Amino acid sequence: MRLAHTALGGAIGVMWLVLPGVTAGHEGHERHEVPVSAVGSAPGTAAQEDETSTGDLVLPLVAAGTAIAVAAYGYARRRRRNRTAPAVPATGVTPPPAPELDRQARRSLVTADDCVRTSREELGFVEGLFGAEAVAPFTEAVRYAETELSAAFQLRQAYDDNPADASRDTLDEIVARCVDAGRRLDAEAAGFDQLRALEQDMSGALRHAEVRFRELNGRTGAAGSTLADLGERYAPTASFSASAQVEQAKDRLVFATTSLNRARQSADLGDTDRAVLHLRAAEGAIAQAEVFVDGVDRLASTLAAAAQAVPEALDEAEAAVVEARERLADEGHVRRAEATLAAVREEAAAGPYDPLEALRRVAEVSAPLGAVPAALRLVARGTTTDTDALIGTHRGAVAAEARTRLAEARRLLDRNPTEADTFARQARDLAERDIRAHGNPYGGRPEHTNGIAGAVLGGILLGDLPDAQGEALTGGAPGSFGGPATRARRGVAP
Template sequence: MAHTALGGLIGVMWLVLPGMTADQEGHESHEVPVSVLGSAPAVSEAPAVAAQEEETSTGDLVLPLVAAGAATAVAAYSYARRRRRVRTRTAPAALFPVAQPTAPELDRQARKSLVAADDCLRTSREELGFVEGLFGAEAVAPFTEAVRYAETELSAAFQLRQTYDDNPTDAYRDALDEIVARCVDAGRRLDAEAAGFDQLRALEQDMSGALRHAEVRFRELTGRTGAAEATLADLRERYAPSASLLVSGQVEQAKDRLVFATTGLNRARQSADLGDPERAVLQLRAAEGAITQAEMFVDGVDRLASALAAAAQAVPDALDEAETAVVETRERLAEGTADREPVGALEGHVSRTEAALTAVREEAAAGPYDPLEALRRVSVVSAPLGTVPGALRLVTRWATDAADVFVGTHRGAVGAEARTRLAEARRLLDRDPAEADAFARQARELAERDVRAHGNPYGGRPEHTNGVAGAVLGGILLGDLPDAEAEALTGGTPGSFGGPATRARRGVAP
């Protein structure tokens, strides 16, 4: 289509421009004499002047038309190039036509691409955090920009996936092609920066600074883990059991990652002292990944404590706001001015809201309760009355953060569906908190389902208490658990900054 439009435009220009040139030459050869004193042309010359003006006007109109046509052709050509780029990036080059993948095959490819790109992005962000802490933000600016680019592409891919999941029959091939294409773009950008990133770190030449930096973070985190355990115990006393349920095992999981990090740091220093920098780098990278995830677990406990305290303060105001909405709605019903929906339905909303608000007040007065869940319930029942407490955003942010921690620390088992819902929750966080909260909770449920289905064949066995199983489940070590267990002494294959083509470049040392 683009080539046809461009060719047609060239043909028009080929035909029109000679005429324009001839007209211009004719104008030059039939110029109307002008009096030296500037007098007007003679009456007999008026038709010639009029003809000249008409020809000039016609010529003046041609150039804008040609320019507009050129812009249209260029736009069409750019669009065609984009479509070709999508297809060539997602299909292998072939000398002969190949069968197009079926809808289920293309769907699986899109899911796989989303998971791979998300894993690469998460690993890249984690290692970037260590490097920025050591060299500063200015030194890592190009790599930060690459991460942001990948985030933008992946966010668009997840949004397309959510749209497809909502209506999988709507132009599925174009949507799935575009998902894969954006994931490829994100990965390629990270791959392009991997060599420069390694050059900045220069771990094989001198890893002493990086090792010391990791050890400092490890020691700080060890102290924070003990504090988080005390915080969690306090939350269980102050609030209902449901309030801390989502973080109930995070302290133990943080300790598991720290056990793995301890082993990695010790072996990295030993390998460096023995003159084996390649193996030392593997072990350091694995330890860095474990430290990051242990920190995510501990941060999650601290964030919950802050969110519960803020929610407990917000609940009374949210109850008052919802009760005001009930009173105003009853007044409109009495006056006959409630035209938002049928009177019977609105009366039902009022009754349910009053009952829910009474229950929340009784729970809050009776003793330990879950203020985050109370805020959620108040928001849900008051929404049909046209009001949503502003504190709902607090609930949504906590739910989204909690889901993100779970996905990030269990990404070796979590699939594309949970990650898509999480991305949608992030996108809607400031636009529609109620909808975002629903997506965040769904993301957590789907991620937990994936982890249960994945299982842990080594869980609870004393001979496998070195944290390797958790490192594989968390995507710190790439590959399956048996292989990682066999490679643990050498450092395994840790993920590194980069896309799919480079993230596993630090394999098992020979």
């Protein structure tokens, strides 16, 4: 289609260039028929005609230049996309069928999302050691990858919303953007390793990881107390989503303890490669344990803020009901809204309740009346952040659909909190479904009671598990900063 547009623009430009000459020739024939009495004015007329002919050339030249610019832009776009898109099948080779292309797009989204998450986690450790200025190029690379991935997820959401109208071009674009994101991270991996220089001296990185581990270990105990307090202050549904997070944080810290010890031992023995491998595994586990603990603290703050916002939200909604009763002919929804608001107010006054769910109910009956509580943005932001944490710490099991809904929730968060909350809850349900389906295939095996199963589920370890002694990775490695081609580079052959 671009080629057709370019050709059409060029044809128009050429036509405009030729047209003045044809017109001039036609006018020349007419001038031979001018009466002799008009000859005296011929010089002035000729000058005017020359100016007119020159003016006539301006628009055609602009059109031709525009056509050339469009052609050059289209060529540059195609060159860029060809560098990032998957190889086009050779002539005579049948392209993959639509179902296979769909699966490829889903795999690309999951892989790119994992690469971005792992890169962001390791970048946090390096920034803690060297500062934000030193890691600026790598921070920019992650942001670029996030932008491309966000666009790919938006395309996927549009594809899922209208599968009947979707095209192969959409799937191709999704894959191309994911490839582009991964290649940008791959391109920075060597420079990132050069900055870390773990093979030369990993003592500073090891001490930094151990400090974070000790701080987090103390916070985990406090998070357990916080979770117990939430269970007493609010209804069980209010803290249900975080009920297992303290135990999961402990599981990641068990794995981090083992990995840090092995990193120290390997470094003392001069086995630098294996020491770096265990250090990266420990860093990944520490980062995820911190996500679990932060989630408990964040939930406590969100619930407290929601409880304070409920009375004001009820007042706003009840005022909207009074106004709506005067202008709505059908009072069915008004009566339902009144009943819901009365029930929420009664629950809030009676004792422990779920303030987040209360705000959702208030928003649900208020929206048709044109009054959505401002506090709903608080609810949507909390749901989106919690779902992001769930997917990030279980990314070894979560598929593309849940990640796509989460990306849509992020996109809508500021402009439409009601829809954002809905998409975030859908994403959480889908993620939990994937996690249940994945299960724990390594449960009950003695060699896997040291947090390794959780590390695989969390995407900290890529591929298979260590052997019975827990020393060798059989086909896997801890993830590192980088794209699909470089993120498993820390692996050590068994």
